[in-house]
Amino acid sequence: xxxxxxxxxxxxxxxxxxxAEFDADATYxxxxxxxxxxRRSWAALQQALAQWRAGTADAVAYDLPxxxxxAxxxxxxxxxxxxxxxxxxxxxxxxxIAANLPDGREVLTATGDFTSILxxxxxxxxxxxxxxxxxxxxxxxxxxxxxxxxAVSAVQSADGRxxxxxxxxxxxxxxxxxxxxxxxxxxxxxxxxxSRWVAAxxxxxxxxQVGAQSLHRHALGLANRFRAGIGLKPGDSAIVSLxxxxxxxxxxxxxxxTGSARAGRLRLSFHVSTSDQDADLAxxxxxRHVTSRHLATL
Ligand SMILES: Cc1ncc(COP(=O)(O)O)c(C=O)c1O
Numbered sequence: 001x002x003x004x005x006x007x008x009x010x011x012x013x014x015x016x017x018x019x020a021e022f023d024a025d026a027t028y029x030x031x032x033x034x035x036x037x038x039r040r041s042w043a044a045l046q047q048a049l050a051q052w053r054a055g056t057a058d059a060v061a062y063d064l065p066x067x068x069x070x071a072x073x074x075x076x077x078x079x080x081x082x083x084x085x086x087x088x089x090x091x092x093x094x095x096x097i098a099a100n101l102p103d104g105r106e107v108l109t110a111t112g113d114f115t116s117i118l119x120x121x122x123x124x125x126x127x128x129x130x131x132x133x134x135x136x137x138x139x140x141x142x143x144x145x146x147x148x149x150x151a152v153s154a155v156q157s158a159d160g161r162x163x164x165x166x167x168x169x170x171x172x173x174x175x176x177x178x179x180x181x182x183x184x185x186x187x188x189x190x191x192x193x194x195s196r197w198v199a200a201x202x203x204x205x206x207x208x209q210v211g212a213q214s215l216h217r218h219a220l221g222l223a224n225r226f227r228a229g230i231g232l233k234p235g236d237s238a239i240v241s242l243x244x245x246x247x248x249x250x251x252x253x254x255x256x257x258t259g260s261a262r263a264g265r266l267r268l269s270f271h272v273s274t275s276d277q278d279a280d281l282a283x284x285x286x287x288r289h290v291t292s293r294h295l296a297t298l
Contacts, residue, residue, distance in 0.1 A: 013209035015218050015272065021206065022273035026256040027281055032157060032185055032239050032269035033260050038206050072208035076187050077194035090182055091116035094151070095123070097180060104128035105148035108177070110136040112263065114157045117182045121151060140167035147177040154186035158263040160239025162190065187212075189219035189238045189271060207272065215272060222270035222279045229283025230290050242266045248289035255285045 021038035028036060037045070044065070051057040070084045087093055098120040101107070107121045111133040121131045134142040139152055150172060155162055165181065172179045186192050188204075191212040207215060219238035227235060230242075244266045252259060259268045259282075268282060 011209060012211065013206065015210055015214050018206055018210045018272050019275065024273060026258055027278045028258050028273060029268040029270065029278065029282060030258045030260050031271035031273065032160075032267060035188075035204075035271065036273050038204075038273075040206065041204065068205050072205045073187070075208040076212055077183065077192055079194050089116065090114075090184060091120055094180065094182075095120040097149070098124050098129070101129055101148060104130075106130045106132055106146050108132050108134065108139065108142060108147045108150045108152075110134065110139050110152050110156070110163070112136075112156070112158060113151070113153050114182065114184075117151045117153065117180065121149075136161055136163060140164060140171040143168070143171040143175055143177050145175050147172075147175060149178045149180060151180040151182075153182040153184070154192055155183075155190060155237060155239065157185050159241035159265065159267065160185070160235075160237035160269070162186075162236050165192070185239065189215045191216055210272060218272065219270045219274070222274050222276070223268075225276065226268065226270065226279040226283050229280060230287045238271065239267060239269045242268070242286070243291045244286065244289045245291055248286060251285050251289055252282075255281060257282055257285060 018038070021040060022036050023039065024036055048057065066086055070081055070086060073079070073084050074081045085093070094117045098107075101121075101124065104127070107129060109118055109121070109131055113133075113136075118131065118133075121129055125131070132142070132147075136152070136156065139150065143150060150168060152163055152168070154165060163181075168179060168181075171177075181192075181194070183192050183194060187194070188207050220236070223238045223240050224234040226240060227233070241262070242265055248266060259266055261267065266286075270279065
């Protein structure tokens with residue numbers, strides 16, 4: 001079929017215009033769990049549902065938004081369109097890769113990484129696939145000639161730690177190991193050159209139109225604005241992980257702030273839909289609930 005040119009349009013959109021497309025009626029700091037739909041996505045979904053119900057949907061036309069999503073990912077991640085496959089879940093693609101590893105091979109992963117890129121490899125243990133978990137900050141130095149594949153997230157889902165992909169690239173080139181980088185928590189705020197990797201991530205057109213550098217400045221700037229507001233030094237991630245006291249959840253609920261609990265800590269994520277006011281409100285509410293032990297160690 002022919003893909004219309006506007007399906008691939010990536011004309012620039014300012015951050016302010018992009019942010020105006022979001023309608024959260026609370027302070028939403030949980031994009032790491034699920035991103036909010038911009039108005040254009042909401043409208044497209046309503047239209048598709050209405051056409052489906054009315055019997056006027058065109059199955060072939062479903063390829064258009066898919067082509068646009070593929071083009072957006074190409075724009076954000078610097079890959080060739082012909083290598084972008086679209087699927088429903090990261091774990092499905094990881095499972096395909098796991099199932100195609102030769103028997104008895106070693107897969108190197110980061111301890112505590114997201115289950116979608118860990119469990120598919122553990123599921124192959126019956127034919128001798130060995131999963132070796134090492135601390136994220138040592139993953140590059142742990143690549144050896146016995147490592148067939150390194151499977152790791154560019155940004156850790158639980159706490160936002162950022163992998164040193166340059167070091168991993170160098171280490172894997174030295175031994176010939178293949179690398180599977182899960183960019184789910186990265187593409188959309190962290191500029192990632194995925195042309196070096198087998199990659200998996202969601203992408204949307206609005207993000208491509210705003211551009212990776214603007215998104216990075218915005219999301220990281222907000223995370224660091226929040227960190228400064230509670231007395232932490234700046235970090236390198238749009239996801240902030242905090243140890244808090246038992247009253248934090250109630251204080252957040254009273255102020256209508258949404259975050260999530262991961263690995264026994266509070267996780268807040270800052271993204272295109274988040275504003276300065278959101279970061280400041282969260283800092284005001286949480287300042288007295290962040291445990292001092294953690295303030296000293298971050
Ligand atoms: C790092 C990471 N990978 C993948 C996923 C989603 O995995 P799946 O598509 O298999 O449900 C998430 C969701 O939070 C994630 O944080």
